[in-house]
Amino acid sequence: MLLKILDAVGIPYSAQGNPSPSGDKWFLESGNLQLMERGIADIKAGRITEIKDVDNIWESIL
Template identity: 40%
Template sequence: METLIVQPKTKKQLLAVEAVLKALNVTFKKEKSYSPAFIDEIAKGEEDIKNGRLTRITDVQNIWESIL
């Protein structure tokens, strides 16, 4: 079969699409998507960790002194 990607703009649209799919006995799954900018930030953070660009906090009692 085929896969459809539906992108409702409002909660009302989402509920309507889900109701139609349920009424037609069509199986579906919901997945949350993240903005491309957020995904890029996560990738940059992971790259920083791989390259050792991070701050390690060993004394959680004085956390603010560790990062300032």
């Protein structure tokens, strides 16, 4: 919230602790890192859906 206010009024700030090499602000939004970490944990645990045929997506995942 504070970062959005600083952006809105044009006050520069440092994004220290941002894990993105490009400084992408997505990583500063509350909850985004937790969402990403849960996704990585799902992949490692095998909780994924694989699309085998991109031309028939729905048939491929059912």
